[in-house]
Amino acid sequence: MANHQHASPAPVGGSLVNGTTLVCGVLIALMIANLLVRFIFGLGAVANINDGYSWGIWVVVDVMVGSALACGGFSVAMLVYIFNKGEYHPLVRPALLGSLFGYTLAGLGIFMDLGRWWNFWHIMWPTYANPNSVMFEVAVCVTAYILVMWIEFSPVFLEKFGLRDVKKKLNKVLFFFIALGVLLPMMHQSSLGTMLVVMGSQVHPLWQTPAVPLIYILSAIIIGYGVVLFESCVSAASYRRTIEMHLLNPLAKIMLGTLALYLVVRLGDLLIRDALGEAFKPTFVALSFWVENACFVAPFFLIGNVTARRNPARLFLAGLAIMGGGILLRLNGFLIGYDTGPGWTYFPSLAEVVVTTGMFAVEVISYIVISRRFPVLPREDAQLAH
Incomplete structure (x- = not known):
């Protein structure tokens, strides 16, 4: 080890x-x-946003979904630094790299969606602050977390350029930023769920619940592990590296345990609120609910035993299923299961889709450039990739 x-x-x-x-x-x-x-x-x-649907996919996909898919760094850091599972340390930098660009682009997504974008600096100016606003808390937390992640990731650049003395000094205070890097995502991921509570009866009963902050933070942790499985399998295949099964196998087991807790909370909440009956109505919203939860249940069939967890293809599919469930959980709450009243509809324009696709393309190309030119992935088999 x-x-x-x-x-x-x-x-x-x-x-x-x-x-x-x-x-x-x-x-x-x-x-x-x-x-x-x-x-x-x-x-x-x-x-195509309007007065009924003031948030389109630039906010829901780029921010709500994008930040959830960027929780790999947070989930792995929690394992390594909070639960003292040092054997997972080789996964920290790759996971943090994905999180770094995911959150940075989520911040850019918010900027793009501002009507008066030239006033973006207001959020950082004390006289404009509204501490009673959940959106203010999310904006401040996300901004702070982006800065914290760049500081956490900076040793990669310091190593590349031979600034060892600077890195030694940074290491003395890095524990503080690592602690913030675990705390801040827990705050704003739960607050993203709180935003659904604020929307009231416009959100479908299957997703409108006082428990949604807990549901969002648990799902963010699970999605983080799912993304790590996905990224590890993809990078191993793309760079022709040996896949780190000695790490991914036990990580998948931890993910399944957290996933079981999530499903208990999710189902228990629906039963307590007597809302489960909504899932059996012949509507598209109910169908989307079942697809969402099928994605969350699928990993138990894919990697539910030790033998299955030794199969890289099954780990990849399990990670993909978790990501699909997390994406739908947020899409369902903020768009599919959101009804602002008669007369209002929303479907993204081609331009919105092109911009969102381009944002993910920035993340992919950035990951490739940084991992090929900077010390991110473990040294093992690095020389085989071309």
Whole structure:
């Protein structure tokens, strides 16, 4: 175990120009073109949002979903630094890298969706602060967490450029930022759920509950582990590296335990509120509820025993299922199961879809560039990737 724990990270190396980066480059160019139209001519020129649905996919997907998918760093850091599971340390940097760009782009998503975007600085100005607002708490927490993650990840850049003395000084205070890096996501992920409570009866009873902050924080932890399984399998296949089964196998077991707790809370809440009957009505909303929870139940069938957890393909599919469930949980609450009244509808425009796709393309290409040129992944087999 100690050997794995102390395996030093190294750049994967290889060319930055390949099919994936070229496709990402095209998607990013299309995103930039649409954003130019948005910032010059306003939100109405590109988005289908309206007075009934003031939040479209730029907020719900890029922020609500994007920040949940960026919880890998938080989930692994909690294991390593809070529960003292040092054997998972090699997973910290890759998970943190995914979280870093996920949250940074989520912050950019909020900026894009502001009607008067030139007033974005108001959130940081004390005279504009509203401490009673859940949106204010989320904005401050997310901004602080982005800064904290860049500080947490900075040793990667310091190692690359040989600034060992600076890294030694940073290491003396890094524990403080690691603690913040665990606390802040717990605060704002639960507050994202609180925003559904604030919306009242507009949110369908299957997702409108006082327990939604707990449901959101538990799901964020689970999604974090699912993303780590997904990213580890994808990076091992893409870079032709040996997959870290000695870490992913027990991590998957921890994920299943947390997932079981989540499902107990979710089902228990529906039973206590007598809301489960809504799931048996012949509606699209009820169907979406069942698909969401099928995704959360699927990992027990995919990796429910030790033998199954030794299969990389099953780990990949389990991670994918968890991500699907987490995405639907948030889409269902904020869009599919949200009804602002008769006369209002929303479906994303092509420009909205192009921008959102471009945001994810930025994350993918950034992950490739950083992992190939900076010490993120464990040194093992790094020289084989091209």
